[in-house]
Amino acid sequence: MSCEDDVVVIERSWAEPARFAEIYDRHAAHIQRYLARRVGAQAAEDALNETFLAAFGKRHRYDRARPDARPWLYGIATRVVGQHRRDEVREYRLRASLAPAEEVDGPADRVAAKVSAQATSAAVATGLTSLADGDRDVLLLIAWEGLSYEEVAAALAIPVGTVRSRLNRARRKVRAALGSEVRPLEELSNHG
Template sequence: MTPEDTDADDDASVIARSRREPSLFAVIFDRHSRHIHRYLVRRLGPVVADDVLADTFLIAFDKRAKFDLAHPDARPWLYGIATNLVARQRRVEVRELKLRMAVGPPADEIGHADRVADQVSAQALGKRLDRALATLRPRERDVLLLVAAEGLGYQEVAEALAIPVGTVKSRLNRARGRVRAELGDLDPVKETSRHG
C-alpha cells in the first residue's frame, strides 16, 4: 500500500496501518507538519523550530502504538508533543543562560554592535506583546497560543495538553485578562471586534 492510497483515510486509520507498515506514517507528517512547524516557529523561532519539529514527529512515530484510535485527527496529539518539547527547550535555554552568566561575557566579536542593533530593531515591534506573554504562566501561555495562534478549539487543546476542557477555558480566561491588562490601548481583542 502506498501513501497515496491513504488520502481519504482519517489520521487514526493511517496511524493504525502504520503500525504494520511504518512508511505510512509519512502521511501524518505530510498532513500536519506545516501546522506544527508554524506553531514551533512562533514559540521558539525559526532556527530551533526545524529541530523540534523533527523531534516531535520522531516521538510521535515511536509512540504511534499508544495513539488513541478513537480520535480521528492526530493534530491535537502532535501539538501536545510539540508543547512538551517547547517546555523542554525552554528549560535547556534557561540552564545555558545561567551557565553563560556564571562564566561571563564572551570576548568582543567583529560585527557584534551591528547584530545587537538588528536584534533591538526587530524586537521593538513586538516588545509589548512579548512582555504581555511573558507575564503569563507557562500553562496559560500554552493554552492561549494553541487557541489564538493555532486556531485549535477547546476540546482540541484539552486533548493536546491532556487536561479537562474546563481547565482550558479557565486558563484561557486568565491569560486573556493578563494580556489585556498589559497591552491596554493595544488590546488585540478590541481591534478584532472593530474589524469583525
Template structure:
C-alpha cells in the first residue's frame, strides 16, 4: 500500500488515484466535522475538504507521509464558514469535549448540580476562546492529532501549538475554578515530529 504522499504525487499524472486518499481518510474527516457541526453539515465539509485537497494537491509537501493533518487543516478552515451551525451544536457536545480536554473535572465537581454548573462555565469559556485556540484544541480533542500533526494542519510551528493548547487549558481550568502549576502534557499521545519519507 502506497503512503499518502506517494498517492498525492501519482495523482498529478493519474487523477483517479486521488480516490485512494478519500478511501483512507474520509471517515476521519467526517467524524471530526460531525463532532463540531453535526452529521448533515459534516457531509458537506467532508466533500468540500476533498475537493479543495484535490485542487491543491500540487502544493502538498511531499516529504510528509501522512496527509490526515493536511486534510483536517483544510476541514478546519472550511468549518469556519459554518460558525453559526457550530454554535447551535455546542450544547450537546460540551460535556463530551470537557471530559476529553480537562480530565477528571466532572469527577472533581462531585454533585450533579456542581457538574451542571461546571459544564455551563466550561461551555462559556470554550465559546470565549479565540478561534485559533479553539480550532487547535478541537484538532487535539476530536481530530485526535498530536502536537506535530496539529502544527501541520494549522500551518504553524509546534511551539505555537503548545502555546495555544496551554493557553486554552489555562482558561478552562480557570473557568472550572482549578488553578494548577502542572506542566503541559500531551495526554496519552506521543509528541512526534511529522513523518517524513
C-alpha cells in the first residue's frame, strides 16, 4: 500500500479506477465499525458496500483540500444510514420496550447490576429515538467514532457551530431520558 495522502490516491483513481481500492483498504474497518453500531452487524456489510460504491461514484468531486478521506467517507456512510433510519429507530424502540430479564441464579449484586445496565440501555435507546436525525448523527459520530467537531462538520457538510449546537441539544435530551445516569455523557463535553 502506498504512503500517499488519500487525496493523491483518489486523484490517481480517476485514470486508474483500481487505485480506489487503497482508500477502501485504509478506511473500511473504521467505516464498517461505525455502520455496525448504527445499523447492526448484518446490515453493516451492505451499508459498507453502498458507502464505498457511492464514494467511488463521487470521487471526481472529492474536496482536494482534504488530505484525509475518512471524514468524507463518514459523511457518505451517515447518508447511507439515513436510508436505514426507519429500521434503526424501530430497533431503538424495541430495545426501550424490552423489560429487564430476570436472572434467577447468581449473587444479588450481579442481578442488580444487570438490571441497572438494562434499564440504562433502555433509557439510552429511548433518548436516541427522541433525537432529530441530525442531532443523532452528530452525537454518534463523536461518541462512537471519536471524531472531532471539525471532522463531524466535514463529514456532514455542516458548520462547526452547528455540530456544537446539535451535540448540546442531543446531550440534553439523552440526559433527560437517563435521569441521574449521565456520567458517560459528561465525557463528551471534553471532546472536540
